[in-house]
Amino acid sequence: MPLLSVLTAVHGDRAEVLAAAGESVAAQELPAGWEVEWVVQEDGDFPRLSGFGRYEANGAQLGVAVTRNLALARVRGELVRVLDSDDVLLPGALARAIEAFAEHPEIHWVIARPRMADAVYFQLLPEGVHARGAIGSYVQEHRRAPVHCAGLTARTATVRAVGGWCANPRAEDIELVAAISELAPGYLDGTPSWLYRNHDGQTVRQPSWGNLHAESYLMIHQRLAAARALGLRMGTN
Amino acid sequence: MPLVSVLTAAHAGRAPLLPATGESLATQRLPVGWELEWIIEEDGPEPALAQVAAGFPQASHRALGARMGVAGTRNLALSRARGDLVHVLDSDDLLAPGGLATVITAFEREPDIGWVAGQADNLMPDGCRVSFEPISPTGRVEAGAVNDYVLEHGRGPFHPAGLTLRTDLARAVGGWAALPRAEDMALVVAAAEVAAGYHTPEVTWLYRQHPGQMTRADDWPDLDPACWTVIRQRIESMRRLKAS
Numbered sequence: 380m381p382l383l384s385v386l387t388a389v390h391g392d393r394a395e396v397l398a399a400a401g402e403s404v405a406a407q408e409l410p411a412g413w414e415v416e417w418v419v420q421e422d423g424d425f426p427r428l429s430g431f432g433r434y435e436a437n438g439a440q441l442g443v444a445v446t447r448n449l450a451l452a453r454v455r456g457e458l459v460r461v462l463d464s465d466d467v468l469l470p471g472a473l474a475r476a477i478e479a480f481a482e483h484p485e486i487h488w489v490i491a492r493p494r495m496a497d498a499v500y501f502q503l504l505p506e507g508v509h510a511r512g513a514i515g516s517y518v519q520e521h522r523r524a525p526v527h528c529a530g531l532t533a534r535t536a537t538v539r540a541v542g543g544w545c546a547n548p549r550a551e552d553i554e555l556v557a558a559i560s561e562l563a564p565g566y567l568d569g570t571p572s573w574l575y576r577n578h579d580g581q582t583v584r585q586p587s588w589g590n591l592h593a594e595s596y597l598m599i600h601q602r603l604a605a606a607r608a609l610g611l612r613m614g615t616n
Numbered sequence: 617m618p619l620v621s622v623l624t625a626a627h628a629g630r631a632p633l634l635p636a637t638g639e640s641l642a643t644q645r646l647p648v649g650w651e652l653e654w655i656i657e658e659d660g661p662e663p664a665l666a667q668v669a670a671g672f673p674q675a676s677h678r679a680l681g682a683r684m685g686v687a688g689t690r691n692l693a694l695s696r697a698r699g700d701l702v703h704v705l706d707s708d709d710l711l712a713p714g715g716l717a718t719v720i721t722a723f724e725r726e727p728d729i730g731w732v733a734g735q736a737d738n739l740m741p742d743g744c745r746v747s748f749e750p751i752s753p754t755g756r757v758e759a760g761a762v763n764d765y766v767l768e769h770g771r772g773p774f775h776p777a778g779l780t781l782r783t784d785l786a787r788a789v790g791g792w793a794a795l796p797r798a799e800d801m802a803l804v805v806a807a808a809e810v811a812a813g814y815h816t817p818e819v820t821w822l823y824r825q826h827p828g829q830m831t832r833a834d835d836w837p838d839l840d841p842a843c844w845t846v847i848r849q850r851i852e853s854m855r856r857l858k859a860s
Contacts, residue, residue, distance in 0.1 A: 437796070438838060442685065444794035452845045539853035542806060543846070546687035546794040558790060562857070587682055591692075598695045598791070605787035611810060 382414050383473055384456030384535070387432070388446035389464035390422045396465045396576070397431055403467035403574075404432075410477050420450035443582070444544035444551035451535070451543050460532040461552075465576050469494065472572035476532040479566045483508050487537045487563035490556065491530040494571035500527050506569035514560035515603040518553065522596055528552035530573055533559055549595035557599055561606055620646070620716060621699030621783070622654045625689035626707035628664035629828065633708045638672045640710035640822070647720050656707075657693035659684050686830075687792035687799040694783075694791050703780040704800070708824045710739060715820035719780045722814045726756060730785040730811025731804070733757075734778040734820030741826060747819065750774065754817035762808035763851045766801075770844065776800035778821040785811055797843040805847055809854050 385404050389397050397419070404417045417432035422443070426436030433453065437446060451459065460476060462468060476489045486508060493500040503525035504517060517525040529552065537559050545554040559565070578584075605611075622641055626634060634656075641654055654675040658665045663679030670677075676696065680689065694702060701723065705711060719732045735754065737745040752765060752773035765773040777800065785807050793802035807813075 439796070441796050442688075442794070445685075445796055448794050448846060449796075449839070449842055452842050452849065536853040536856050539846075539849045540857050542790045542793045542802060542850060544794050545790050546685070546691050546792050546799065548684055548688050548692070551794060554790065590681070594692055594695060598691055598787075601695060601787045602790060605784040608784055609788050609810075611788045 380412055380414050382416060382456035383409070383458045383460060383477065383532075384454040385415060385417045385460050385462050385473075386447060386450045386454060387417065387419050387462050387464050388422060388443050388450060389419060389428060391425060391427045392580070393464045394428055397428060399467050400462055400464055401431055403469075404462065406470065407468060407473045408471070410474055410481075413477055415473060416455060418450045418453050420446050422446040444546060448543040451538060454535055457535055458532055459535045459538060461529060462573070463529050465578065465581065466493070466529060467574045467576070469572050469574060475568060475570065475572055479568065483566055485563070486565050488531060488533040488556070488559050488565035489568060490526045490528070490565065491532070491568040491572035492570065493527050493530055493573050493575035495575050495577060499571055500575060502526055502567060502569055504567055506567055508564055508566050509560070510564050512561055514565075515557045518557055518596075518599055519603055524553045524556070526556070526567060527575065528556045529575070531556060537562060545598075547595050547598050548591045550599060554599045554602065557603060558606075561603065562612060618650050619699035620650060620652045620701040620703055620720060620780070621697035622652060622703045622705050623690055623693040623697065624654065624656050624705050624707050625686050625693060626656055626658055626665055627660045628658070628662055630707040631664050631668055633824070634665060634668045635671065637705060637707060637710055638668065638675065641705070642672060642674070643713065644711060644716045645714065647717055647724070650720055652716065653699060655693045655696050657689045657696075659686070659689040687794055691791040694786060697783055700783060701780055702783050702786055704777065705821070706777050708826060708829065709777060710822040710824065712737065712819045712822055714818070718816055718818045718820050722816060723780075726812075726814060729756070729813050730782050731807050731813040732780045733774040733776070733813065733815045734780070735816050735818060736775055736778055736821050736823040737819050739822040739824045745822065750815065750817070752815065754815045757808070757813045757815055759812045760809055762813070763805050766805060767848065767851060772801050772804065774815055775823065776804050777823065779804065781807055793846070795843045795846055796839045798840070798847060802843070802847050802850060805851050806854070809851065
């Protein structure tokens, strides 16, 4: 039976919001025949969230990209959907992604738009199928991501082939999305399918978040330029 | 003029060892026309290596001011590389005399290769060198062969420190992977799946054995199996995509 794995990296002080994330996964109605698993990986020296989903702990503070990659190693689904520990899926979120894959068999990834408390998050490319390279070209031209990468569902093998989330200090997920978009077309969903919670504990609101952005984007630009110069299809060439 | 960029990720605790690393670099004799730069990327909130770097005219030091881990630190160093080739040199290791010339000559002799893996000697605390047999046969390695070895043996066919890559290839596969262990093998398998390489019979680097090695920390082995799972999955996934 086909399986979709929801992947959540979390740290110890997020127990309350993690429960809400888990309930939003449990409440999903899937297309006939599909099953879901929730893979939870806890970051930090003193793990305390065991009991949530298919759980493992790093036992050390390793950062979000490493934590997601260790979760990815345990994923059993052919599709993987990332869900940040402080976000929740809206009803129908997983079904919409699965249906997009069924409708467009050529795609390897779907990115869904978030709703915020009082707004819908920007999405700077139109809804629909986007050809190989579309995300990378947008990032190259505008020096920002056209979508929120925390709404990613992708073929598990494609994420693994490019090395998963990147050792990139501020754009580990944008680099991943750019890399898989170089390999295969994908679908941008304009209907909000997850709730992006803004709160003071967000990683992106910590004082240290402000630095290293230019350096992080430089790494993405160099990766795209190099991959294109080499004609690299990462296992597909 | 062709340039090789030597990338060293370091943290403040390596201040006593880094001068010897730099000396081993400063005394390299390169093939005619080649130049080198030494990119020192310092990890950690309390940087202390600027002074060591200042003693080496080829060095370019940057302190990150926060703890990023070795993979992120190397990737930030990679983003500053101006060379056609990048050679990774750990902050506690040394280049062997003639090491870079051996590597560069291999790239010149076989223009289609994307990477060169160097053989090492162990450098013991008393300063003597102890050689060991190459893990796998030396010489040219075709694309995919490294990964056949990894899938069969569950480990790499050479020690991945001491690796040299074409800079474009290293960047195209995303550089060092976000893994707590074996972040360098995860890079090797990506590069070696798409590009042929060369495993030198000559010793190109010296692997310093000392109590402060990261691989000797008490918690080192815990996450090793998970990281090798990631590496195996990366290989299998690349091959699955290729076949589809």
